[in-house]
Amino acid sequence: MKKALNSNIAKQSKAPLFDILLDHAKRNVTSFHCPGHKNGRSIDENLKNYVGEEVFKFDVTVFNEVDSLHDPVGPIKKAQELMSEAYGVKHSLFLVNGTSVGNMAMFLSACDSGDSIIVSRSSHKSIMAGIVMSGVWPIWIQPKVDQNLDLIFSVTYDQIKEALDKYPESKAVFVTSPTYNGVVTNLRKIVDLCHKRGKIVLVDEAHGAHLHFNDNLPESAVDVGADLCVQSTHKILSAMSQGSVLHFNSKLIDINRVKKIVSMLQTTSPNYLTLASLDLARRQVFLHGKESFDKVIKAARWGRMYVNNNIPSMRCFTRKEMQNLGFNLDETKLTVNVTKTGLSGNEIEEILAKEYNVQLDYADLFNLVAIMGEGSTKEDVEIFVRALESINKNYHGKQKNWVLKIPSLATEMVMRPREVFLSNNTKKVSLKKAVGHVAAQTLTPYPPGIPVLIPGERITKEICDYLIEMSSKDIRISGQETEKLRMVKVFTN
Numbered sequence: 467m468k469k470a471l472n473s474n475i476a477k478q479s480k481a482p483l484f485d486i487l488l489d490h491a492k493r494n495v496t497s498f499h500c501p502g503h504k505n506g507r508s509i510d511e512n513l514k515n516y517v518g519e520e521v522f523k524f525d526v527t528v529f530n531e532v533d534s535l536h537d538p539v540g541p542i543k544k545a546q547e548l549m550s551e552a553y554g555v556k557h558s559l560f561l562v563n564g565t566s567v568g569n570m571a572m573f574l575s576a577c578d579s580g581d582s583i584i585v586s587r588s589s590h591k592s593i594m595a596g597i598v599m600s601g602v603w604p605i606w607i608q609p610k611v612d613q614n615l616d617l618i619f620s621v622t623y624d625q626i627k628e629a630l631d632k633y634p635e636s637k638a639v640f641v642t643s644p645t646y647n648g649v650v651t652n653l654r655k656i657v658d659l660c661h662k663r664g665k666i667v668l669v670d671e672a673h674g675a676h677l678h679f680n681d682n683l684p685e686s687a688v689d690v691g692a693d694l695c696v697q698s699t700h701k702i703l704s705a706m707s708q709g710s711v712l713h714f715n716s717k718l719i720d721i722n723r724v725k726k727i728v729s730m731l732q733t734t735s736p737n738y739l740t741l742a743s744l745d746l747a748r749r750q751v752f753l754h755g756k757e758s759f760d761k762v763i764k765a766a767r768w769g770r771m772y773v774n775n776n777i778p779s780m781r782c783f784t785r786k787e788m789q790n791l792g793f794n795l796d797e798t799k800l801t802v803n804v805t806k807t808g809l810s811g812n813e814i815e816e817i818l819a820k821e822y823n824v825q826l827d828y829a830d831l832f833n834l835v836a837i838m839g840e841g842s843t844k845e846d847v848e849i850f851v852r853a854l855e856s857i858n859k860n861y862h863g864k865q866k867n868w869v870l871k872i873p874s875l876a877t878e879m880v881m882r883p884r885e886v887f888l889s890n891n892t893k894k895v896s897l898k899k900a901v902g903h904v905a906a907q908t909l910t911p912y913p914p915g916i917p918v919l920i921p922g923e924r925i926t927k928e929i930c931d932y933l934i935e936m937s938s939k940d941i942r943i944s945g946q947e948t949e950k951l952r953m954v955k956v957f958t959n
């Protein structure tokens with residue numbers, strides 16, 4: 467465990483929110499509150515027969531006994547305090563709409579309308595909502611690509627420094643680390659640099675809620691003093707889907723502003739099972755994170771070596787390789803490069819699901835990404851790699867010449883994304899005639915899944931030519947409204 471020692475085991479063995487809900491559920495209270503199923507009574511029988519009825523007794527609404535997420539004074543407050551102690555931060559706020567809502571909250575908390583913020587072009591789609599809602603000027607960093615590994619990296623210290631030198635007026639820096647593939651950037655150096663220059667650091671650590679609890683994993687944003695950091699507790703730890711946490715550790719941001727914004731963005735009917743699962747996930751990882759993740763890391767290492775030694779057409783990069791490239795790696799994420807099979811990652815993902823009953827979290831043309839979590843076992847990894855071995859023997863695709871490339875398409879932001887997004891002054895023009903206009907929509911070819919155009923950006927000839935070429939090759943362009951991309955939405959003054 468890294469910095470969590472300032473909380474003690476006796477205290478962390480408690481789960482105040484879960485305990486209150488369990489006590490409430492056992493009393494079989496006559497319900498005259500929402501939701502309408504009344505302790506599960508009217509839940510569809512097919513569902514109830516499978517999952518049982520008791521679970522629905524946790525599905526309550528806000529009343530004094532169970533506390534309010536929006537103004538917590540009882541068990542939710544206690545559970546959030548235990549969370550912040552476990553992670554060694556000043557405050558932790560529970561989220562019931564995942565890290566997506568946390569990302570929006572970070573933008574709105576750190577920046578005022580008109581501020582500028584440095585942000586990677588490869589960030590999760592929820593940051594566009596944060597950019598639009600907050601009215602900031604994004605300063606984009608183009609992430610680096612490794613064409614041997616077919617991988618997009620997180621932003622580096624050098625890229626952030628260069629951006630800060632060029633745009634000293636920026637208020638904040640937004641970093642995603644780890645990436646979907648578990649690649650971690652040098653956050654400690656980035657935070658030190660930013661704080662020396664009075665800049666706020668926001669970290670999307672959706673995939674890193676476990677990092678703080680095991681010394682064999684890279685450092686977490688909470689360990690290096692990021693001002694705000696959001697984690698999907700549901701992704702790697704044992705919280706239910708949508709359960710995330712926003713950690714606050716800042717001298718530069720007002721916590722009351724953060725609380726107000728988080729409250730503004732969240733439902734007034736949070737799912738209490740999700741909230742209780744955050745409480746329990748924290749207890750579990752605090753008490754057992756060291757040994758459970760030691761096991762997961764060991765299993766992942768075994769799987770990685772198995773693929774590298776036994777499956778000639780597939781390859782997993784290692785932590786050492788990442789370190790040689792200046793990054794670190796959360797080894798619990800298994801990225802398997804499949805380009806030598808002649809099949810796409812998406813095709814293999816489908817085969818794994820249909821033929822082998824193995825479901826992955828993500829695949830693209832080049833890679834499979836197997837995400838392991840607190841519940842993963844060595845047996846799971848064995849099933850996975852034996853399936854890959856069998857696919858290697860039984861399926862033979864034609865070698866493809868796909869290359870992961872991010873086009874170097876320079877353009878300027880002439881309007882803030884928010885102004886364009888909220889404007890009715892838009893029209894569609896043919897892509898061929900769009901040069902010189904200001905884009906009013908986002909267009910993202912897959913791969914590489916990085917936007918080529920964002921609302922507010924000037925459309926150049928190179929961008930038009932690139933999009934026309936992509937479309938002619940049947941590359942999917944997220945944002946296109948017709949079968950082929952012919953028109954683009956632009957701003958009209």
Ligand SMILES: Cc1ncc(COP(=O)(O)O)c(C=O)c1O
Nearest residue numbers: 563564565566590670672698710
């Ligand atoms: C890097 C990153 N950030 C944010 C999110 C959104 O997280 P959530 O699903 O918890 O809303 C994801 C989801 O996959 C993600 O990969």
